[in-house]
């Protein structure tokens with residue numbers, strides 16, 4: 001699934017051990033779900049969570065939401081069994097945490113059907129340095145930023161403006177864009193602080209992320225709004241495309257809309273906005 005056919009504005013983590021949350025997710029208006037077997041699940045609960053999650057996926061009912069399973073790293077004692085239990089359960093992608101290098105992706109790819117997409121957590125300093133290499137792996141279709149682990153590994157402080165993370169955030173977006181894959185921002189931990197979430201979503205959107213990972217259903221609406229094209233962006237995109245087509249018809253290469261030039265590249269951006277808007281409408285028409 002790419003972002004022109006499927007939106008990834010809101011990507012909700014659900015602990016694989018929480019039956020009630022697994023059930024509730026079937027009704028939540030998020031674009032994608034990360035079913036988590038890693039950090040959200042305590043070591044003693046991992047085996048049961050694996051079984052419960054496989055059953056929930058087989059039962060279905062998640063509609064058009066993209067279903068992404070986050071396994072434990074293959075270097076842990078749980079990783080291999082996670083893959084064996086979940087690879088044929090009906091997920092749309094497998095998300096690998098604590099990735100450092102392209103060979104980590106190779107190790108997972110060897111265990112999966114070639115048609116199963118892989119997403120990677122970008123949450124170690126080494127992964128950020130290797131972002132381009134990881135993103136360009138033929139099996140990788142999405143990068144998910146792990147800002148909590150990055151903050152831990154950097155020894156940085158949590159700041160509202162995310163200044164200590166800015167280089168990493170930009171490198172992750174650039175790697176995803178160079179490889180034409182999906183880029184998702186990290187979580188906002190204060191899940192009852194809607195204003196703080198909104199500000200961080202706007203920043204993530206400005207940076208170029210497709211959406212944001214979430215930890216609580218209360219974060220979905222704010223995020224869906226922040227990562228959707230606004231009505232004025234849609235209106236402008238439509239007028240830019242129309243004006244450009246008109247100028248082409250009269251033999252000109254450039255149009256002017258609202259006092260700004262419109263060239264071919266602006267038309268590409270406008271078309272992308274309209275494609276995203278259509279994908280969101282399609283998602284809502286469930």
Ligand SMILES: CC(C)(COP(=O)(O)OP(=O)(O)OC[C@H]1O[C@@H](n2cnc3c(N)ncnc32)[C@H](O)[C@@H]1OP(=O)(O)O)[C@@H](O)C(=O)NCCC(=O)NCCSC(=O)C[C@H](O)C(=O)O
Nearest residue numbers: 013014015020021024039040123146147148149215216217
């Ligand atoms: C944060 C929470 C522990 C809060 O849980 P709780 O106190 O139970 O919340 P509420 O009582 O407000 O819940 C209301 C209802 O919503 C359901 N719920 C809550 N969270 C989720 C969810 N994530 N998905 C689906 N449904 C959810 C509750 O079941 C209630 O339902 P009902 O009873 O029917 O009304 C909790 O939200 C939580 O566990 N969140 C997920 C935490 C998580 O997944 N963490 C790991 C991922 S973050 C990460 O690892 C980032 C990355 O790796 C990095 O390094 O940065």
Ligand SMILES: [Mg+2]
Nearest residue numbers: 123146148149
């Ligand atoms: Mg993490």
